[in-house]
Amino acid sequence: MYIILTLGILVLLLLVFLVLINVGAYVKVKSNGIDLSFVNIVFSRLRGLNPDKLVDAYITLLRAGVSIEYTRIESHALCGGDVLSVVDASVSALKSSIDMDFEQLCKLDLAGRDVVSAVDSYVHPVVINCPSNKQPGYIVTVAKDGIRLGISVKLTVRSDLKSLIGGAGVLTVEARVQEKVLGAVGAAESHKDVLNNPSILVEHLQKESNALEGTYFTLVSVDVSGIKVLDNLKAKLDSIQSEADKKVAESRAEAQKADAKARQQEMKAKLQEMNANVVSARVVLPDAIKSGIDDGVLGTRESKVKNVSQWRSQAL
Incomplete structure (x- = not known):
């Protein structure tokens, strides 16, 4: 009996607690003349939601003229959606006569898109800087005459709400614009054509309708x-090429010089070898003469005269 009484008191205290923490939201509903039961508010609390926030969103939508059930707002909150952002976007879309209802905005919100920013950029077109402010500088391009130009472009775009899911964002737009600008300047015969008539870039970007294809803009x-004229790339490349040719020529000259020195050393070595042969021959020559004399092949002048006289007498 004591246990039952204790449980009854606990249940009563729980009910009183639920009434006290939700009575503010219920009073707000009734003061705005909205038909919403207290049970729905209590169940929202039990589901781990904030009834005060849901009630505020519900009141805002109904007063803006959006026909919706409280349970639909509750379902979006249970799915992890940002109820207040969807409500703000729904009201803005309704006031701006944009064909985008609460259900579609809920889908965009659950897909991770900033629905408030998307609706605002549809009503008030936004400007995309190319390159972006996070990457200061210019789009560096080169005309056919080798002059490098730095170009910055501003794109005014409007959100395409129906392409928000699956559509590419700002980074893709920046990359495509840079690609188109590079192509337009690269096709110019002279950088002066671009300087004197920047509208050719505008015409090229407007003509290339696929620049924003696949994006939500x-x-x-x-x-x-x-x-801005940056520098003469062609002159730089020519200078680099000339320097490279100079180094190649110097390298070849050094190689030829080294080859000539090697041949000079080789000839010196041959000369030393020939001198050595001469010295060697001079050493052997006396022995050869002596041997010739001993063999009768060579002799002195007197012996030669005597021999000649003997030959003549024999002949007579």
Whole structure:
């Protein structure tokens, strides 16, 4: 009996607690003339939600003219969606006559998109800087005459709400714009054509309709915000090539010089060898003469005269 009484008291205290923490939301509902039962508010609390926030969102939607059930808002909150962002976006879309209802905005929100920013950028087109402010500088391009130009472009775009799911974002737009600008300047015969007529870049970007294809943006306008002559790339490349040719020529000259020195040393070695042969021959020559004399092949002048006289007498 004591246990039952204790449980009854605990249940009563729990009910009183639930009433006290939810009575504010219920009073807010009734003061706005909205038909929402107290049980729904209590169940929202039991599901781990914040009834005060859900009630505020529900009241805002109904007063804005959006026909919706409280349970639908509760379901979006249970799915992890940002209820307040969806409510703000729904009200903005309704006031701006945008064909985008609460259900579609819930899908975009659950897909991870910033629905408030998307609706705002549809109503008020935004400007995309190329390159972005996070990457200061210019899009570096090169014309056919070798002059490098730094170009900055501003794109005014509007969000395409129906392409938010699966559509590429700002980074893709920046990359494509840079690609188109590089192509347009690269096709120019002279950098002066671009300097004198920047509109060729605008016309090229507007003509290339696929620049924003696959993104969740539609193009409103294109503006060339800056053009700067950087340097003469062709002259730099020619200078680098000349320096490279010079180094190659110097290398060849050094190789030829080294080869000539090697041949000079080789000839010196041959000369030393020949001198050695001469010295060797001089050493052997006396012995050869002596041997010749001993063999009768060679002799002195007197012996030669005597021999000649003997030959003559024999002949007579």
